[in-house]
Amino acid sequence: MSRTSPAGTPLGDAFHVYDTTLRDGAQREGISYSVTDKLAVARLLDSLGVGFIEGGWPGALPKDTEFFHRAAAGELELRHAALVAFGSTRRAGGTAADDEQVRALLDSRAPVVTLVAKSDRRHIERALRTDVAENCAMIADTVRFLVGEGRRVFLDAEHFFDGFAYDPDTSLRVLESAMDAGADVSVLCDTNGGQLPTQLAETVTEVVARTGYRVGIHCQDDTSCAVANTVAAAQAGATHVQCTANGYGERAGNADLFAVVGNLATRLDMPVLPEGKLTELTHVSHALAEIANLAPDTHQAYVGASTFAHKAGLHASAIKVDPELYNHIDPARVGNSMRVLVTEMAGRASLELKGAELGLDLSDSPEAVTGAVRRVKELESRGWSFEAADGSLELLLRREMAAAKGEPSDVAGAPFELESHRVVLDRRPDGEVVSEATVKVHVNGHRVIATAEGNGPVNALDAALRQALVPHLPWLDEVELADYKVRILTDASGTDAVTRVLVDSRDDEQEWTTVGVHGSIVEASWLALRDALAFKAMRRRESVVVAAS
């Protein structure tokens, strides 16, 4: 159907899984993605195998403009998904080619553009303050222009369901103006989120029957039915579903990508992700929560930590014998696991899987797995989380493997030893704020003391540590701190709580994440920084071994 190169879905063009976490998801109260965050989100979504990733609104939001620029400049290589730019039609009275906003869509270099347009007559007249004819002309002109420039175009028909109930002819005219001009999909949006599945499915069926258009669906969760509405629409003939990771979005949120995909794939046997990707659902969901700096929802369908947890009680043995009688699907299909008798088995299996993912063969090290399961459980009970901290987890697994073989555990240790550190933070009477850190470390047989300033305690500590170490370990200079996240783990106890710090580091070759947890944010940061450098040292030792062999 596409007039342009078929910006691609990994399973062909028959069904579109379309993610809008980076645009509509970012509307959630409290989410504020940096451009680096946005790139990381897009990579994770692509690794899951979604067909389309809406990256933002270039031209309207400076961060989104920069995101598309950096993506086009080579910072985002997508294996599965096509990148989509979102934007509005030309302004009333102008031409598409001269419209600055429309130009920004082209300049984004995204192969697909989703145009939002009003499809409820009341919105056209009262909010847009124009008439139906001009609204349709704005859509048709813009679609025709973008298609002429080689873009694939989808139409987000805003407030479609309310509009269709109020004045169906106007709403259908809006779709027609886009499709006749070359748009590929008419996405029916429940913008105010008031729909329930039975009525919504009837409307989708009617629109498909009356128009023959390819129809998509975009639901908000104001009735707590966004997932159900999306699935009902797919059953009624929609072949394009717009979702956000974990249902992030404005007000009550959007349709949760993971629940929609889980339902389509496992309950309706629709292969909407590439082979083998469904098992990534849980991991990707949790990693995206980390990037959004939100706690994963423990009770979320398919991917929540509690979602296959059974308070065993009387049925423990029955569940053990016949788990399929007590779970609607095998949780392993979506990368989740059943928890009944907090089984070592579940822990072992997931750590072995994780080890394999990290390239570690744990199959002949049962003691290493036992040790690692014990250590992970102990740390998690104190607030640690390895969901997003692959770097720290790999270090932990390697330490346990070394211990099981009787090797020294410093194969995965830091390349230095800390004696002590001190951070002094002054706010002086003149208002100046000074942060100063001193570290005392032992490295390559030397005792080094270094002091540095920074714009905050962690920055000062990092600077002092580098000052102490780089003269002795010059390759540490290659490590760059890419991002730094803090979560306070608290139960209504205010500042008297535990702090979890995640540090993303990178060098020329890869990026890794480490974690630290402590009552003091500075000590938690220290632990994560230390692991970040230990990880680099481990990779370096490996490459030295490879080079020598």
Add this chain to the structure above:
Amino acid sequence: MSRTSPAGTPLGDAFHVYDTTLRDGAQREGISYSVTDKLAVARLLDSLGVGFIEGGWPGALPKDTEFFHRAAAGELELRHAALVAFGSTRRAGGTAADDEQVRALLDSRAPVVTLVAKSDRRHIERALRTDVAENCAMIADTVRFLVGEGRRVFLDAEHFFDGFAYDPDTSLRVLESAMDAGADVSVLCDTNGGQLPTQLAETVTEVVARTGYRVGIHCQDDTSCAVANTVAAAQAGATHVQCTANGYGERAGNADLFAVVGNLATRLDMPVLPEGKLTELTHVSHALAEIANLAPDTHQAYVGASTFAHKAGLHASAIKVDPELYNHIDPARVGNSMRVLVTEMAGRASLELKGAELGLDLSDSPEAVTGAVRRVKELESRGWSFEAADGSLELLLRREMAAAKGEPSDVAGAPFELESHRVVLDRRPDGEVVSEATVKVHVNGHRVIATAEGNGPVNALDAALRQALVPHLPWLDEVELADYKVRILTDASGTDAVTRVLVDSRDDEQEWTTVGVHGSIVEASWLALRDALAFKAMRRRESVVVAAS
């Protein structure tokens, strides 16, 4: 239909809103109600006007036995709802009258009993290890006995949908055995939570058509469709809906009572609560979260704090004129309210809306609005965000209003002046971590120096500040730190970034949020703490003025 005194629904018996927060809801990982909690939950649910409150499983759980005992002894006076005891049928091979568990149901003195029974042949044979005939005899005997003792009886048909798909005749025989013996309602349970609305509605329609029984519905949320499934069942002929407050329940949870009631009442115009009670939805939801010791879900349909929040931006003026175009219902109908989030794109319209929400009349202070817009934009460009920090925003608006009137801006200032502070963080060679803070402040004409320790820098600073101020401003002791959030704002610059801190504070009367931003987390925390105390001082001055006038 009832053979006994019609244990009552406030709107007659035509439609049952049945709450099982105290039994199925308590299965949620992390919930542990005391008996006192259970009584408080029941009172709140009754005040909302639900028809039935399932109190627990007397005889199986000691706390539940005690709950029914205390309820019957006069500690629970219900104005609307009937109390329900949940339990199982007699054991295989015995008689109902001699069964200890069945006796416990009678002893509970609850007027209504819900019996759970297996309705999936695989569960009857593999988990219960009996045959269909004996299973049905167990049900019929128990129902007949309880009805004979004057109880109204409902049947929870466990695993009904999976069982009906596998062997419909067995599942219907199970219902028949209960209804022929005198049960009132056949509650079809999606125990494993795998249903989607379209299929579920078809099954409900078929069961109603084939049996003519009064049918109820009980859904789990494993597909994220529990609310949609419950509503779809009601549309397909079910006249009894089982829900839990906020969707609490095992695994992914149950159908959320507030979303189901919200949908039925506002979207389908079914008057399922007594007149005037719908506006209690938001308050009761939040109060029940408090009792469960869980943070209210800010994005929950109908009742969430963010659920009617709009990131205003360009559409602020449209929302101001036509709020009904942007909300699926008037939030006041469910006791919630619309909030406009002041974000990057803040303009005059959204600040005026926000001011009105905070009770400030800015209409005759155009200069104050101009000043506030300028100040908000300037701060936001440096990483501040007032989206969640109403406390800091109110202080800012009041300062601008005072400035516009030529009044001193300290009407919204802190009740003290800082000279300096210093925080020292030590990690000693023995591994011990110590945080110590010293503040020098001027308060009520005194210069005060205080030093305190804490488990981290912010905690130490807060402790030192309180130590310095409380002897002079004893009312500051009422301020409690409720929560503390940290976000690092970074673009690929690692620890060299800006930190944003949000502090939630509360006293006996209200809760407020303040914000601070700085390169150093400690200084950012300081700014948010200072605003938190300034807010308290402002409220106190107002109440003093009101008391004096």
